Amino acid sequence: MGMITVKNGAKIRKGAGSSIREMSPDDPIYKMGWFVGEITSKNFSSKAREEIPEAVGNKKAPDDKSGHPDYYNSHPNFVKFSDGFWKEFKQTQRKSVKSSLIFHIPHASRMISNIYLDQFLLSYRELYDEHLRLVDRYADELFEPSGYPSVISPASRFLCDVERFADDEVEPMAKIGMGAIYCNTTDGRPLRRPLIKEERDHLLQMYHRENERRMKLNLEEAQRSNGFALIVDCHTFPSIPLPCDTDQVTPRPDICIGTDEDQTSPEVIELVTGYFTGLGYSVSMNAPYAGTYIPGGF
Numbered sequence: 001m002g003m004i005t006v007k008n009g010a011k012i013r014k015g016a017g018s019s020i021r022e023m024s025p026d027d028p029i030y031k032m033g034w035f036v037g038e039i040t041s042k043n044f045s046s047k048a049r050e051e052i053p054e055a056v057g058n059k060k061a062p063d064d065k066s067g068h069p070d071y072y073n074s075h076p077n078f079v080k081f082s083d084g085f086w087k088e089f090k091q092t093q094r095k096s097v098k099s100s101l102i103f104h105i106p107h108a109s110r111m112i113s114n115i116y117l118d119q120f121l122l123s124y125r126e127l128y129d130e131h132l133r134l135v136d137r138y139a140d141e142l143f144e145p146s147g148y149p150s151v152i153s154p155a156s157r158f159l160c161d162v163e164r165f166a167d168d169e170v171e172p173m174a175k176i177g178m179g180a181i182y183c184n185t186t187d188g189r190p191l192r193r194p195l196i197k198e199e200r201d202h203l204l205q206m207y208h209r210e211n212e213r214r215m216k217l218n219l220e221e222a223q224r225s226n227g228f229a230l231i232v233d234c235h236t237f238p239s240i241p242l243p244c245d246t247d248q249v250t251p252r253p254d255i256c257i258g259t260d261e262d263q264t265s266p267e268v269i270e271l272v273t274g275y276f277t278g279l280g281y282s283v284s285m286n287a288p289y290a291g292t293y294i295p296g297g298f
């Protein structure tokens, strides 16, 4: 249920010492629009807490002599729904879903956690330059996914490219060392030391499968709510081709629309193409980049 906005950074989570209570649509948490399943109170402000009568009543543990006001910060509160509530929540949710538009932004992040830096053979400066070349800069701002279900990969594509096939045998870019786990830079230099199987599997699990899992959750939710889903796979690209690009044709169009023969509807192509050409942009289909992202199993 990643599509639900969780306000104030609060999440709802089951934890040790949890209390269980029923929740009705009159409940303050419900009115505030928190999705439930679980609440972690780490960022759960005391003001918000006080608006929840049950929380106030439970603020101190029986054996808590400290009177510490952040009792809830270390003891998450588990909220359990009644069947009736769950049904009503689902209905409300269906009404509130603006559309079945889902944004997928796989390449905007430049984040590589320190614990993985030893895998890279480049200096910090060189890695920075590679990011400038290959990261889809501003994709997360340009497409303005706020308010819609969206899946934004948190890690740099240099750590794990969630849009390439995890299996090198079927990923065409793996032939130049740029499958889901890159071995080479955009100009063919060694990027990474050889990884052992466990390291590669760990990255694929942490980022690739997690990205796909989140997409599937959103897709299933959209399909349950509206009977269909439309994924907008959001990228940006440089005006001059990179050495690793298959298509070296210049000048490049302002907008490239990648489609899938079976999955992209002609109406959507017409709508999007017409919209951008109407604004005066040059638009091309599947060039310089062909295809679109489809999560496995769809």
Ligand SMILES: [Zn+2]
Pocket (backbone or CB within 6 Å): 106, 107, 136, 234, 235, 236
């Ligand atoms: Zn991209």
